[in-house]
Amino acid sequence: MKNKLLKAILMLSKGFLYGLILQMLLVNFASIMQAKGQYKRIDEVSIRLSVPSMNVRQFFKEIERKTPFKFAYDNKKLDKSQLLVFDSELGTVEERLQVAGQQLQVSFRQMNHTIDVVPTGQTVVQVMAEVELRPITGTVTDENGEPIPGATVLVEGTNTGTATDIDGNFSLDAEEGAVLLVSFIGYESQRITVGNQSNLSITLVEDQASLEEVVVIGYGTVNKSDLTGSVGIVDSELIHSRPLTNAADALQGRIPGVQVMNNSAAPGGNFSIRIRGSNSISATNEPLYVVDGIIGVGGLQFINPNDIASIEVLKDASATSIYGARGANGVVLISTKRGKVGKPQITYDSQFGFSNMARKIPMLNASQYMQMENEAYLYSGLTPQFTQEQIQNPEFDTDWQEEATRTAFRQNHQIGVYGGNEQSKYGISIGYLDEEGIMLNSKLERANIRINLDNNLSDKLVLGTSLTINHSKDRRIDTDNGGLNASRAMLEMFPFLPVKYEDGTYSNSADHPGGEGTDNPVAILNEIEDYFTITRTLGNLFLEYEVIKDLKVRISGGADINYESRNYYSPRTLRRTRNTRGLAIRSNVRELSWQNENTISYQKILNGRHDINAMMGVTWQQFRHENFGASTRGLNDDFFKFNNLGIGDTPQPPTSNTFDWALNSYLGRINYILDKKYLFTVSARMDGSSKFGESNKYGFFPSGAFAWRISDEGFMEGQEIISDLKLRTSYGITGNQEIGVFNSISSLATYTYIIDGQRTIGLGPGRIPNPDLRWEKTSQGNIGLDIGLVNNRLSLTIDAYYKQTNDLLLNAPLPYTTGYESIFRNIGRVENRGIEFMISSVNVDRDFQWNTDANISFNDNEVLELGAEGDDIFPGPGFVTQTNILRVGQPIGSLWGWTRLGIFQNEEEVLTHGAQPNAQPGDIIYLDLNEDGVIDSQDQSIIGNTAPKYNFGFINTFVYKNFDLIIEIQGVQGNDVMNLNPIVLEDRQTQANSYATLLDRWTPENPSNTIARVRKNSDLRLSTRHVEDGSFIRGRNISLGYNFNLQGKEWINTLKVFASAQNFFLISDYGGYDPEVSTYGGNFGQGIEFSSYPTPRTFTLGLSVGL
Amino acid sequence: MKNYSLKYITLFLILSLGFAGCDEFLEENPETFISPNAYYRNAEDAQSAINAVYAILPRFYQGIAYGESVFFTLEMPSDQADSGTGVSVVDQDRLDAYIYDPAIRHLRLWWQYSYQGINAANSVLYYVPEIDMSENAKARILSEAYYLRAYFYFDLVRLFGAVPLTVEPTLNISNVNLTREDVTVIYDQIIQDLINAEHHLPVAGSIEAEHGRATKGAASTLLAKVYLTLERWEEASNKAEEVVNSGAYQLFDDYADAFDVENKNGKEHIFSIQFERTINSSNFHAWFLPRYRGIQANTEEFGAILPNMEFYNSYSDDDYRKAANFIQVIPQLMDLVS
Structure with a gap:
């Protein structure tokens, strides 16, 4: 019978794939509608037709109404408007079909209560084999006897099936001897042969394999227990335990070996991530970001953290080498939430928060400043500028940190709908964020839409899409770092000047002779408008087809489209743009990155002991950047701002740039597991990059790993202490290609000169070629141990690694006599070695639950080789004197000074x-x-190191009844911060305000040994004074939640409220706002501060509803 | 079976499609700059090549940071000037104190800018002769390149003595480590370059002469100065006489007029580096103003360089240059905020 049915279907489909699928759907649909009651045969049932003549549609309808039979047919192949004429009023259904069949030239076949219509050209009416169906009822429960609702019960080999109800009960009709297949996600499927029993009791056993956490690795997933590489995971629950603006924040303090630095506390400010130390000098040290398979998404600020389902961080070479020339700095994989089978889940998440300045820097007040300045003038033999009267009764005493900051408000809302059935699943969300910064007027607004769809077009063909559109508008104030920006003016502005004078004009420090001339911070914050509007669309679509059993072909295409515009206006009311009569800038950036990936994967278990999972593929990616900018000075009125550049009488030359790069890669991986105990992974990628020289376009990046599940060995049986023990080893090579474009080819640069008073353009030396330029190569060995004790109540992961980066992509200095300054060459070596620990412990597991997750990681870095001569390199950022040095034998991040x-x-x-x-x-x-x-x-000598000795995270979660509490503490120890502030705030008196510590200056009466006498000249040497201990311990997050008891409420599933605080304490000897700082950014800016945006302390109230 | 073969065909197609790499995909095609090989084709290219050499000149007189500028290399150690007090500088204070530390940026940048100019001039002399263009225009451009190369080397040899000599542009990274040449070799090259330059440069004031470009007079004057430096008195005198007698230049009636902005590119100016506020500005004058006194509108007043009092006092009060060269009364301070 089965074969006949299959043949019939094949006949219907005539080999045409989509027709087949459609027809199967139709047949399925028709056949599932019945399945209850005693079957009747078409020759047993009589029917009286209402009229002797009717069309096909009416005929089918009448039979379906008056008898238990239903028709199944292919709409396209049957003309249902055709008229049928019947000679007799009464007759059996079979006789009726006989008549209809002759007129329609079709055959009919009865299968249970379904009548299949088969267009054959001849007429046969037949009843398929005997159907002795009997009603069967049953209950599906789990091992604890709890009913399982929604389990699927299917008669094997047919399309007949049903699902269990809320109490785990089901009923259907099946013939004797039929096999029922009972399945439910997370449980092992069971087969039951129908005997003479009519009430079945079925117990499903939990499927350990499928319950196990599945880990996303590049181009695939594996069960966590089958991992051979070093992969850090942050699951959904942990991700969403903090209010997040940037997803990178979700990684902070949670994965050993992953250091996350929030380097600008401004709203939407950027994060920097280092995975296992710094490998590179001139190329990037940031990891590669992959979002839903889209590679190379620049930073995470465009991903709505609420949409994230999990974050995986690939750390060792075995895990990262599948990303080849871009894997050397580690890979961060982001997976967003997708729909699941089941009734729609509607979620609403809402957060309201406020933040204020966590630390204030003590500065001199008006009288104190005037006193200091007078003293300085006297020392320098000059006449003091302030009278005693002014000092005793200053007219103004402005606290600029107070004036320039505020309590900032934040709100975040998100609605998500997730659901689907076996055929199609959807996950859709809309989010809105409105975040103010604590400095006046700084603000980020962001809206996101995400649509994730998965469709089983057939049981062999899967179509999936991810689409997200992100729009943000950001008023930034943390630009122009190092210049006289607001965060700097907030400290340097004279306290004896007011925000505004009586006539309404703003003060600036040049109002006092000798002042450096900064506009006051409130003026800068209120008057300069600097908007960044960014629209970013990420889309990915894949088709996966199971060509033959176990072999799948996947084709995916993705795009990352970025449109950014900047509108800037600095008005005539500010000192800086008073004389130029305003400055208006408009610029935009358009970027498109597309990728196409084609992979074949094969997964099979042979003889029950050889588990093979292999994939190979080819990928293409191309990135294009275009920008354009225009600006003008000399605006007649501030009214126009950046909206009408034509009004300016001094337009600046327009700027534009265009470049692209491309990658073409071939990749493959084999995972082989023997006896579920010995795990092998071999992977490789060959990357071709346009960024490299003619002779070195392609690079090869192989890796291998072996893991041994010791706990599954026979000799481990019989003991109960060690429940899980796995040894992991890996070695591999990855690359770094993240340098700018065109570095291997020669170019001419543009020069500007004046001839006869006119702008004249010159083209002259720009860059000499390096056809040998290639990727940087990092080889990494890793050895790790996963230990689970006492039924995994205590689990421990230890990893030790050694990395060596060769052929450093170094912007190497050239002798100036060449006329050039530097050229990108592959010279130098750097090593990183470290060890990482992670412990998860279930401390108490009763009514009261207490879990602890702790991690700590140590990393040591050393420059092994630099250039041919090994000369020192000063990589910047540089201030008045050099801040950083690269020296053989010393770590990257060494600080330089007297x-x-x-x-x-x-x-x-x-x-x-x-x-x-x-x-x-x-x-x-x-x-x-x-x-x-x-x-x-x-x-000068090395006076510090910005790289920490170790990082740690300490997370405690408590659950008691409906309450849950999470406390996260994070720390960095042993790093130095170079604080440039004292240069201006301690040693440059009379030009700007100073630290309050100046009160303890040296005087003959107060023989201080730390703070020099006040004087009118200044000392700008960077020295040990500017190197501070950057170690800190931070109360990263504390969050108390309450889950409402909603039993018996059908319309709502979950309701949770929470209150949380971020940065709730900071223990650090550092004298600035926050030792986690990088004013200048870049590879060497980490831990160098010059008046950064102050870090807030944030309080949030949140609500989470699930329907 | 038919279905299976279809599947294999599909699979094969996908594979062959994917693995069929194309070399062009990874080729870089810059659209915003041009490679030297695709350039130096016509008279306009030659013109912009020489413009790039001139464009190096202003660098010596623009700011580094905090009121510092490369030309202070010569001013600070002199008896005329002192580093301003209260100015946030380190390097120029050390120049003022005769500390010649290799880390002083002024020294490094003078060296670097000079060789940038030399390399740019060498590029002109290397590529332009091959260009198909008017021979007159070509000769003039080459003469300008000779002049500028001599200009840069003359400063270098006087500042650093024996320096590496290169008369070819740098085209790749082979052979980039040059050794120093004897001072006499450098001077020979300078003199040869200036003699080459003199012939085809226009005379100042002629229709071809343009403000900012080298003239015959500029080359001869520089040559006179070179001879003077080498103590070849007679040649120096003859060259200088040539310039004086050329009729292209005259002294201003008033000494102070030579420094008046109104007389920019005036009759007494033989060769001037050109600036325009909105195009390539320099804070040159601001460095000479007392710090932050609100004296002038367009730039900050750095007070970076101050006259040496001994030098100032060395002028007798009735010396007109004293009044012309120095501001003797500090302009009125802005009133303190009351």
Whole structure:
């Protein structure tokens, strides 16, 4: 019977794939509608027709209404409007079909209560084999006897089936001897042969394999227990335990070896991530981001954190080498929420929060400043500028940090709908974020839409799509770092000046002779408008087809489309743009990155002991960037802002740029598991990059890994302490290609000069070629151990690694006599080695639950080789003197400067020291390192290191009844921060305000050994004074939630409220706002501060509803 | 079976489609700049090649940071000027104190800018002769390149003594480590370049002369200065005489007029580096103003460089240059905020 049916269907389909699918759907649909009651035969049932003549449609309808039979047919092949004429009024259904069949030239076949219509050209009416069906009822429960609702019960080999109700009961009709297939997600399927029993009791056993966490790795997934590489995971629950604006935040303190730094506390400010230290000098050290398979998404600020289902971080070479030339810095894989089978779930999440300045820097007030300045002038032999009257009763005493900041408000709303059936699943969400920054007027608004769809077009063909559109508008104030921006003015502005004078004009520091001339911070924040509007669309579509059993072909195409525009206006009311009469800028960026990936995967278990999972593929990716900018000065009125550049009488030359790069890759991976105990992974990728030289376009990145599930060995049986034990080893090579474009080819640069008073353009030397330029290569070995104790109540993961990066992509200095400064070459080596620990423990597991997750990671970095001569390199960011140095034998992140010994207390000390003959008592003593009697660049040395010795995270979660509490503490230890602020705030008196610590300055009466006398000249040498301990322990997040008891409420599933605080404490000796800082950004900006945006402390109230 | 073969065909198609790589895909095709090989084709290309050499000149007089500028290399150690007090600088204070530390950016940048100019001039001399263009225009452009190369080397040899000599543009990274040449070799090259330059440069004031471009007079004057430096007195005198007698230049009646902005590119100016506020501005004058006194509108006043008092006092009070060269009264301070 089965074969006949199959043949019939094949006949119907005539080999045409989509026809087949459609017909199967139709047949399914028709056949599932029945399945109850005693079957009748068409020759047993008589029917009286209402009229002797009717069309096919009416005929079918009448039979379906008056008898238990239903028709199944292919709409396209049957003309239902055709008229049928019947000669007799009464007759059996079979006789009727006989008549109809002759007129329609079709055959009919009865199967149970379904009548299949088969267009054959001849007429046969037949009843398919005997159907002895009997009603069967049953109950499906789990091992604990709890009913399982929604389990599928299917008569094997047919399309007959049903699902269990809320109490786990089902009923259907099946013939004796039929096999029922009972299945439910997360349980092992069971086969029951129908005997003479009519009431079945079926117990499903949990499927350990499918219950197990599935981990996303590049181009596939594996069960967590089958992992051979080092992969860090943050699951959905943990991700959403903090209010997030940037998804990178969800990683902070949670994965060992992954250091996440929030380097600008401005709304939407960027994060920097280092995975297992810094490998590179001139190329990026940031990991590769892959969002739903789209590779190379620049940063995570465009992904709505609420949409994220899981984040996986690939750390070792075995895991990352599938990303080849882009894998060396680790890979962050983001998977977004998709629909699941079941009734629609509607979620609403809402958060309201406010934040304020977590730390304030103590500055001099008006009287104190005036006193200091007078003292400085007197020391320098000049007439003081302030009278005693002014000092005692300053007219204004402005606290600029107070004036320039505020309590900022934040709200975030998200609606999501997730659901689907076996055929199609959907996940749709809409989000809105409105976040104010604590500095006046800084603000981020963002709206997102996401649509994720999955369709089983057939049981062999799957179609999936992910689409997200993100629109944000951001008023930024943290640009122009190092310049006189608001965060700097907030500290440097004179306290004796008001925000505004009586006539309504803003003060600026040049209002006082000798002042550097910064506009006051409130003026900058209120008057400069700097908007970044970004629309970003990420879309991906894949088709997966099971060509033959176990072999799947997947074709996917994705695009990342970015449109950014910047509108800037600095008005005529500010000092900086007063003389140029305003400055208006408009610029935009358009970027398109597309990718196509074609993979074949094969998965099979042979003889029950060889588990093979292999994939190979070819991918293409191309990125194109275009930008355009125009600006003008000389606006007649501030009214126009950036909206009418034509009004400016001094337009600046327009700018534009265009570039693209492309990658073509071949990749493959084999996972082989023997006896579920010995796990092998071999993977490789060959990447071709347009960024490299003619002779080195393609690079090959292989890796291999072996893991051993020791706990599954026979000798581990019989003991109950170690429940899980796995040893992992891996070695592989990955690359880094993240340098700019065109670095391998020569170019001419544009020059501007004036001839006869006119702008004249020149084209001259730009760059010399390096046809040998290639990727940077990082080889990494990893050894790890996963241990589970006492039924996995305590689990421990340890990883140790050694990485060496060769052929560094170094923007290597050239002798200036060439006329060039540097060229990208592959020279140098860097190593990183480290060890990581992670412990998860279920401390208490009763009514009261207490879990602890703790992680700690250590990393050591060393530069092994630099250039041919191994000369030191000063990579910047640079201030008045160099901040950083790269030196063989020293870590990346070494800080450079002089050593301060203290303060000269008297003339005698000046004479004894000898190297600072012009110094006076009260001046700073520097170490004459080479003892040549002069303080110069030869006396600089390495005075610090911005790379931490270790990072840790400590997460405790508590659940009691309906309450849950999470407390997360995060820390970084052993790193230095170079704080440039004292340069201006301690050693440049009279031009700007100073730290309150200046009150403890050296005077003959107060022999301070740390703070020099106040004086009118300044000292700008970067020294040990500017290196501070950047270690900190931060109360990252504390969140208390309450889950309402909703039993018996059908319309609502979950309701949770929570209150949380971020950055709720910070323990650090650092003198700035926050030691987690990078004012200048870039590879070497980490841990270097020059008046950064202050870090807020944030409080949030949230509501989460699930319907 | 028919279905299976269809599947294999599909599979094969997908595979062959995917693996059929194309070399063009990974080729870089810049659209915003041009490679030297595709350039130097016509008279306009030659013109913009020489413009790029001139464009190096202003770099010596633009700011580095905090009121510092490369030309202070020569001013600070002199007896005329002192580094301004209260200015946030380190390097120029050391120049003022005769500390010649290799880390001083002024020294490094002078060296770097000079060789940038030399390399750009060498590029002109390397590529332009091959261009099919008017021989007159070509000769003039080459002469300008000779002039500018001599200009850069003359400063270099006087500042650093024996320096590497290169008369070819740098085209790749082979052979980039040059050794120093004897001072006499450098001077020989300078003199040869200036003699080459003199012939085809226009005379100042002629219709071809343009403000900013080298003239015959500029080349001869520089040559006179070179001879003077080498103590070849007679040649120096003859060259200088040539310039004086050329009739192309005259002294201003008033000494101060030579420094008046109104007389930019005036009759007494032989060769001037050109600036325009909105195009390539320089804060040159601001460095000479007392710090933050609100004296002038367009730039900050850095107070970076101050006259040496001894030097100032060395002028007798009735010396007109004293009044012309110095501001003797500090302009009125802005009133303190009351």
